[in-house]
Amino acid sequence: METIEQVLESRGIRVTAMRMLIYKFLAEKEVAVTLSDIENAFVKADRTTLYRTIKTFEEKAIVHQIDDGTGITKYALCEQGCNCDIKTDLHLHFHCNNCNETICLTDHKIPQIKVPDGFVSENVNLVVKGICDKCSG
Amino acid sequence: METIEQVLESRGIRVTAMRMLIYKFLAEKEVAVTLSDIENAFVKADRTTLYRTIKTFEEKAIVHQIDDGTGITKYALCEQGCNCDIKTDLHLHFHCNNCNETICLTDHKIPQIKVPDGFVSENVNLVVKGICDKCSG
DNA sequence: AAACCAATGCAATGGAAGTGCAATTATTAT
């Protein structure tokens, strides 16, 4: 089991208290979070710091960005099996229309999508919307 | 062949000069357009009018909204075969990373996506990113 | 023609994303 420090260091991210807290916050969350979510969790910290921390995490490929169609970008930790640094990685996310939460279905791979002749597919963003398991129960 | 007036009236949209112009503009475009695109095409009209016109079109299901991940929502006419009013309709859009344009691939159907037990799929948003036919030539 | 309702224009607001710069903190070299 890797510690948070080890995770950060192994990706070339300098360890700070703030970064460890934010990483911990993300790790505890089951769902993708917005910048506002993080802001609300760390009211003492500045928005810019939180913003740039997430951007750093994103650059170093320990979080990935999710566009679930709500208009607000969300972020989630890259789990085992999530190859966010690989361009051709296929993301599958589920957005609940009831509780408005977005979760990563990392173990659900996306089938190959055929595109017309002349088109080159580099990346696929797939968001399934509906009712999640908690809300449908 | 339906006239623009007929299209609008059949959906319960009152016909105005502005609305006909905007509809015509959308019909002539091959790609999905942003609100700014429409603004630039109709500099004499007010942004609010254009905005609300698009929203009206959207409510009446003659245009659909596209979130291609650029952060700016785009709109496109619902073509034949596009059942935007039907919840389970599967949208497939292609976003070109080179020219930044987004087009609807209405004739390309999306394979059924399996979701875990307890999840109910109502809608799927699928955006393929890459290089379009014009840019790859 | 009067009354009514929808459509349009103007002004302003809100929210999220992003940037420049100063201040602070951590790291490295002497």
Next chain:
DNA sequence: ATAATAATTGCACTTCCATTGCATTGGTTT
């Protein structure tokens, strides 16, 4: 250990898109 250096954080500000309230215009109906 201390000075020099580099990275991180906080504050203020800006930009851009989306959205709303209200007054005004224009078209319909009686």
